[in-house]
Amino acid sequence: MRNLEKLVRPNIQRLTPYSCARDEFKGREAHVFIDANENPYNTNFNRYPDPLQEELKAELAKVKDVPAEYMFLGNGSDEAIDLVYRIFCEPKEDNVVAIAPTYGMYKVCADINDVEYRTVLLNENFQLDADKLLAACDAHTKVIWMCSPNNPTGNCLERKQIVKVLKGFDGIVVLDEAYSDFAQERPFRYELPQYPNLIVLNTMSKAWASAAIRLGMAFASPEIIALFNKVKYPYNVNQLTQKQAVEMLHSVQKFQQWLSIIITERAHLVPAVAELPICQKMYPTDANFFLVKVTDADSIYHYLVERGIIVRNRNRVELCGNCLRITIGTPQENCELLSALRQYRP
Ligand SMILES: *Cc1c(COP(=O)(O)O)cnc(C)c1O
Numbered sequence: 001m002r003n004l005e006k007l008v009r010p011n012i013q014r015l016t017p018y019s020c021a022r023d024e025f026k027g028r029e030a031h032v033f034i035d036a037n038e039n040p041y042n043t044n045f046n047r048y049p050d051p052l053q054e055e056l057k058a059e060l061a062k063v064k065d066v067p068a069e070y071m072f073l074g075n076g077s078d079e080a081i082d083l084v085y086r087i088f089c090e091p092k093e094d095n096v097v098a099i100a101p102t103y104g105m106y107k108v109c110a111d112i113n114d115v116e117y118r119t120v121l122l123n124e125n126f127q128l129d130a131d132k133l134l135a136a137c138d139a140h141t142k143v144i145w146m147c148s149p150n151n152p153t154g155n156c157l158e159r160k161q162i163v164k165v166l167k168g169f170d171g172i173v174v175l176d177e178a179y180s181d182f183a184q185e186r187p188f189r190y191e192l193p194q195y196p197n198l199i200v201l202n203t204m205s206k207a208w209a210s211a212a213i214r215l216g217m218a219f220a221s222p223e224i225i226a227l228f229n230k231v232k233y234p235y236n237v238n239q240l241t242q243k244q245a246v247e248m249l250h251s252v253q254k255f256q257q258w259l260s261i262i263i264t265e266r267a268h269l270v271p272a273v274a275e276l277p278i279c280q281k282m283y284p285t286d287a288n289f290f291l292v293k294v295t296d297a298d299s300i301y302h303y304l305v306e307r308g309i310i311v312r313n314r315n316r317v318e319l320c321g322n323c324l325r326i327t328i329g330t331p332q333e334n335c336e337l338l339s340a341l342r343q344y345r346p
Contacts, residue, residue: 001197002170004223007142009090012231020234022051049239052229056242059249064202066189066219072228073237077178077203077216080228081105084199084218085113087227088142088172097136098145099128101152101317103176106145121319126153126283130164137169144169147176149183152314152325154285156185166195172224174199181207181259182266183286189219196221206288207259210248213241262288262328269334273326276341280322289327297322300344307340 005013021036039046057068074080089096095116098106110117118141120133133144144165148157166173177200180187189200199220205211215237218228248255270290274282278300281293294300297315301324304311312325328334 004227007088007171008227009086009088012087012227015230017230018234020048020051022048023234045239047239049235049237049242051234051236053237053242056237056245056249059246060217063249063252064189064217064219066192069222070192070219070225072218072220072225072232074216074218074228074232075236076205076214077176077201077218078105078109079232079236080199080201080216080218081174082109082112083228083231084143084172084174085109085115087231089113089115091115094140094142095138096143096145097133097141099133099147099150099157101150101314101319102145102147103151103178119318122150122153124319126150126155126319128157128161128165130161130168133165134168137171141169141171143172143174145174145176147178148185148188149177149179149286151179151287152289152291152312152317152320152323154283154287154289154291154325156183156286159185162188166198169197171197172199173197174201176201178203178206179287182263182288185286192219192221196223199224204245204248208248208255209258210245213244215241215245261331265331265334266290266328269328269338272338273341278341278344278346289325291320291323291325293321293323295322296346297324299346300324300341303344304337304340309337309340311337 025035036048038048053073056073057071060071061068072080091114095118096110097118097120100119100121107117118136120136122128146157146162148162149155150157162175175188175198177187177189188198192198199218202217204213204215270282270285273279273292278294279292280295283291297313301311301313314320314323314325
């Protein structure tokens with residue numbers, strides 16, 4: 001890996017971060033807080049929230065088995081994605097390399113930050129060729145983006161190829177594991193000590209049933225986490241979110257029940273859809289959704305909309321011609337989808 005100082009944008013390296021009232025006062029006993037111009041009357045929300053979310057990180061450390069010092073929490077994973085660009089990529093000068101197809105936000109954030117976004121197509125099985133990815137990099141490549149299980153394809157990338165990228169690239173490697181709870185593969189967040197250039201993304205939006213609270217995570221070396229903390233908005237995760245997230249993390253049992261129902265439903269729904277006459281190809285999935293190539297994606301998409309069922313039409317995405325991406329719903333919702341698809345006539 002190149003020196004972290006060489007990878008970080010010079011202005012970020014030099015930056016003196018904003019020091020908020022809650023940063024300057026740390027720990028000691030106190031009972032009069034007149035340092036932050038807050039309203040003193042207790043509404044439960046009159047005080048600024050903890051800028052570093054210590055209680056929430058302690059809960060996450062138990063659930064995720066990652067030490068709190070290796071964690072950044074943000075307003076969804078989307079905040080972490082944007083921060084990666086703002087920390088490492090000099091606009092108009094640096095570039096990033098990403099697999100394709102994949103999650104759309106990596107490119108949107110590259111465009112917003114005016115950073116060149118290079119793509120390397122996955123193969124016909126949506127697998128990654130590490131050598132091809134590495135060959136697309138040059139001296140100005142700061143970041144490689146990968147996602148496993150990948151969205152919209154649903155599959156895990158081969159572990160050997162991911163490791164080859166991690167070992168072969170001297171910049172930052174982001175691995176988005178938003179869907180790892182639904183997969184059998186061992187998550188890469190456990191391998192952080194081995195790979196100082198690795199950033200793993202997680203979210204409460206999928207398996208943890210909390211998309212509305214907007215809580216995303218980046219797991220990385222404490223040195224990289226320090227950079228995230230330097231650049232983020234001081235109070236980037238609000239009090240309602242921190243409180244609700246802690247509450248959800250206490251419901252590990254409910255989480256595991258949902259997970260097991262969704263995985264069981266996936267095992268029933270995927271082969272049932274694969275047998276329909278409209279199915280051209282069913283792709284293997286390790287996520288809470290599946291990608292299916294159908295006879296006419298646009299027509300089936302609109303047919304389902306008419307019946308009040310919304311799936312994701314990926315017809316215009318590279319390598320995904322005539323593909324629909326379908327999330328595993330409740331057993332009842334999955335039945336309704338299946339029965340609608342059975343009644344479809346071209
Ligand atoms: C859904 C999803 C996310 C979640 O983003 P949030 O901003 O945390 O809701 C992240 N990455 C991928 C690949 C996703 O599909």
